[in-house]
Amino acid sequence: MKHQPEENDKKTAGNHEKWIKIVFRPGNTSSVVLEGTNLLEAASQAGYIIETPCGGAGKCGKCAVRIVSGASEPSVSDKKLLPANKLNKGYRLACQTYITTPIVVEIPETCLRRPPLKIQTHGKSGEIKPLPRISSQILNLSHHLKGEIKSDADILMQVTGSNSIDLPALQSLPRILRSSNYQVTVIKSENTIIDIKPGNAEQKCYGIAFDIGTTSLVGILVNLNTGEELSIATSINPQTLYGADIISRVKMCRETPDGLSTLQKSILTAINGMINSLLQNSGVPQQSVYEVVFSGNSVMQEILAGIDPSPLGEIPFQIAFNDPLYVEARDLGLHINQSGKVLFMPQIGGFIGGDIVSGIIATQLDTFNKPVLFIDIGTNGEMILSYKGKLMGTSVAAGPAFEGARITHGMRGTVGAIEAVRIENGDIKIEVIGNVSPKGICGSALVDIVAVLLNTGIIDTTGRFLEPDELPADLPELLRKRVKKHNGQTGFEIAGGTNESEHVFIYQSDIREVQLATAAIRTGITLLLKTEKISQEHLEHIIIAGGFGSFIRPTSALRIGMLPDINPERILV
Ligand code: FES
Incomplete structure (x- = not known):
């Protein structure tokens, strides 16, 4: 049996490495790690996967855990991102904490990464005849x-x-x-x-289509003869452990030895896990799956194929391939038939990847006669304008705000996230994923709440929170009471409670983050329309896709200026 080192155990004679014990809560799981190990890594080894929207750069504040005993002095990042009352209670950023002494760590539930994310698995698309190879x-x-x-x-x-x-x-x-x-x-x-x-096994050929998102993965098992969808699996992209956005993944490939293979292995492990669950749920044998199709942005596709995406990190943002890329499943180690085939969707350019090509095909975007705008809203926002058979595209860095990062009480669309906010009877009404107590706010509700604050005059059109004496005279009392100073900032209380951890606020700094993301998307749209000399009122439809994009309310997106001002009924999500 492998020797489990005790605290302060000397690993070998002459090698004075120090092993230190950590206890993780909930679960009271003990772990022994080498002195100097990063707390994020130690937690992951003990089975606690902590969300790291900024990739452990000490910028988002989302990995804060409570060191119940043995807390070190707060780091510069701790002081910058965590309020004083939390620092006093022992909260520290896991990504900025290195183990030097035995500690007991309490990991808040909101920090833990856990499926299922609320991910769009189906959308509106025309009738498409399957044409498998x-x-x-x-x-x-x-x-x-x-x-x-x-x-x-x-x-x-x-x-x-x-x-x-x-x-x-x-x-x-x-x-x-x-x-x-x-x-x-x-x-x-x-x-x-x-x-x-x-014998007759004609109806027993299966394929799997994967949407490889920066944040989430979706796989659908399909009968290749009939087109019937048999099972769906979703998962978090495990690469988020190394950074929330594609730029941090490119950076890891450029700057970290084995960075590319680490990222490729992590996603292949997740994909094989999803394949196993698809097969178990449907009863389809592994040997009957002959084809896998991957669709993702250029960086995701290239890393998955084991191609170094470093050129995508600098001007002119060169992609490695344009045409459909065919590889053998066995070369990637996929758990399907040993002669199975893999297709990576064609890529158009730098950040117009296989996912947007799939969107074009699924919506039959090239068949519209009147101008139609297709937008895939994610950390990377991609958009295609279709007019008279011509397609024009661009992409923008919307940033991770809509994924919950850089928003004080932001979180991904998982259990406990407020996913919708609306005005009802002079107050706000919220909807929470999983019908549990709210723990934070995800992208769709973030768009809603900013629209609500604008509609009620609590913020002005520049996004500024009005001071209490500036608030509209006719503002309902219940809403007025929600505007308050909290943690030294003016904010709007979306959810309250007796404990500090139950409060969900949106602050001025959060509004600014939403404005940045919104402005990026709207700028892309404006430039496309301008280039093609099409005015916004001539848009027949706006089609919205994307893990978060599919859940936003068109009226809210219009209100905050994310989308051009058209009839909400012409917006398809
Ligand atoms: S601050 Fe630690 S992951 Fe972002």
Whole structure:
């Protein structure tokens, strides 16, 4: 059995490495780590995965944990991001804390990363006929093969019009032909035979489509013959542990030895886990999955393919490939049929990647006659303007505000997140994911609350919180009471409680973050319309996609100026 070092144990004679004990709560899990280990890493080793929207850069304040005993002096980042009352209670940023002494750590539930995220898995798209590269053919070869002097493979290729056969298929060919009395189903990928099954297995070819988001992953298992969707799996992209946005991932590939392989391995592990759960839920055998399609932004696709995305981190933001990229599933270590194929969606340019190409196909964007704008709102906002068969696109750095980062009480769309806010009977009414006590606010509600504050005159059109004596005279009393000074800032109390941890506020600094993200998206839209000389009132539709984008209320997005002023009914989410 592996030796579990005790605290202060000397690892080897002459090697004075010091091992230190940490106790994590909830769960009272003990762990022993080397002196100097980062607390984030120690927590992860003990099974506590802490959210790190800024990638552990000490900038977002979201990884604050409470050191119940053994807290060190607050770091500069601690003092900058955490209020004094929290510092006094022992709160420290996990990413900025290094273990030098035994400690007991309490990890707030809101810090822990946990699926399921609320992720859009389906949307509005036209009727699309599946056209997989995989095809199957039922054959009775008894007349062709019996007594022939040609090889099994030659006859099979001749009958099926193929020009090659994969080794795993060839290895099983003689046995399957004879044991099935020459009644077989041949599975082909274009002109290559990749599998052979006894009898009629024509309806048993499956594929998986993956949306590889910067933050979240969605996989759908599909019957390739019928197009039927059999199962859906979602997961957090584990690369978020290394940074919330694509730039921090590119930076890791550029600056960290093994950075690329670390990121690639982490996402492949998550994808194989999702494949396993899709197969378990549907009862489909692993060997019957012949194709996987990956769709993501350029950085996500290139890292997943094991391609160094460093050129995407500097002008002119060069992508490694444009055309559809075909690879063997076994080369990536995917847990599907050993001859299975993988397709990475084509990429148009720097930050117009495979995900937006998928959006164009799914919405049949090129078929609209009148101007239509397609927007994928995420950490990276991509948009395509379609007019008379011409497509024009751009992308903007919206930043992670809508993912909950850099927002004081922001969080991702997971259990406990306030996901909607509206005015009702002179007060606000909130909806919380999972119907539990609110723990924070996610992107869709952030857009709502800023719209509410504007509509009620609590903030002005520049985004400034009005002082109590400036508030509109007709502001309902219940709303007026929610505007208060809290933690030294003017804010609006969205949810309250007896404990400090139950308060959810939006502060002036949060409004400014929303304005920055909103301005980035609106700037992209304005430039596209200007370039194509189309005025906003001529837009037939705005189609919104994206993990967070699909949950925003069009009226709120219009109110805060994220979208051009068109009839909300023409906005499709
Ligand atoms: S401050 Fe620690 S992860 Fe952002």
